[in-house]
Amino acid sequence: MAIKNRYELDPERLATTDELGARVYLYPEDIEGKWKSRRIVLYWFLIILYLSLPWINVKGRPALMLNIFTREFAFMGMTLHGVEPILIFLIVISGLFFMAFLTSIFGRVWCGWTCPQTVFIQTIFSKIETLIEGGARARRALDESSWTPNKIMRRTLKWICFTIVSFHIAHTFIGYFIGPRALLAITLHSPLENLGTFTAAMIMTSIFLLDFGWFREQFCIIACPYGRMQSVMMDENSLVVAYDKKRGEPRRGLVPRELEGDCINDYACVRVCPTGIDIRRGTQMECIACTACIDACDDIMDKVKKPHGLIRYSTETELIGKKHNFITTRSVLYFCIFLFFISAFGHFIVSLSKPALVFYRGTDSPFQVTMSPSAKKIITNHFTLKITHQGSESFNLKLEVSEESLRKKIEIISPLNNMKIEEPEIKTLVLFKFDPDILINGSRAVKLNVIKNGITISTENLVLIGPGLNQ
């Protein structure tokens, strides 16, 4: 019979709740190993990326920004104005199916390797905690001790450091939505001048502080929607962090020594687990695939001179000795759906890159008739032209009558011909002066070439009118 200890978990309840349902705080031990080293490199890369992206300018715009107030989206030099909800829907649904595709092959790779919660807790918050309160045992002892000046001092210092870090994370987060310059300007003024942004910053700081400093694994276990959904996306061919039962069992202490498997039942894998589970019980929803138990077990295997990999990345099919396929019908299906939505997104982006022109006929008088110096009748139609475009580059736009035979008979007068278009939306006046001869029963449909920087990019249809239709 195994010796009962705090790491021998009750099979009937979560590791993080006691028999009354109250939270059991975890004190995961730190472990070094090849998987930890790989994760830390990636974590720091992601943190630096997160903190610097809003400050990096590409073609004069932040490398990544979604300004919800002006509906402006900037990504690596591409700027979209007046972002349509359909675009947001397409990018979100594409992201979801891409995640489903990755999960179906690599399991919870998001949780263990790239989730902001894991990245910030493992890299910054746990480090601060260890530095101020000590390792897992010291932290547990401090928690269980009474409130001495030493405990008050350490706790206060820890939460001050947590608050400073959370403050910075929250401000960077807001920088993605309003742009870094606006954020900097706001932080240099009194909070009362920007009460809305200040309140948002305080709420975000509180959320990060409570989650990364206190709630931690509870979020993964009870609140994260992705954690709930992952079992639907995975199957027996998905990569998981798994214990090799065939090799490990029967574990030490359950049978005579000569019949034992490789597991020495020292609970090292449980002691390092940030969600407090025992991976030897099989794949569990609480496992965030952080690989800490792999490093812990490999360390034990080194000590008992056994090969690494008693706990390793594997699949259920591989563990029962069958050949497994990484690419399954499920993963192909997820990828196809992802391709469909991302292609639709790409199609919208390409169509948005052309300027959109809308002509509004002048409402005061539909046309005017004047006489030229040579006493010839000239008809004038005037329009207000609205031009909207995506992108941040300025350009020239010209209008030209498509039919060569009409070009000499229709004169287009507009400030457009001498202006650079820089704003995402402009309105300008366009006058069409023409010979009444071109009219057929008082009107004439004409086609206009839209020429951007000297290249014809589209054709617009317009109806010119004159006497005969209204007289």
Ligand code: SF4
């Ligand atoms: S079982 Fe292993 S991989 Fe899963 S969360 Fe715990 S330590 Fe991380």
Ligand code: SF4
């Ligand atoms: S770390 Fe390895 S040897 Fe130790 S209890 Fe876990 S599985 Fe067994």
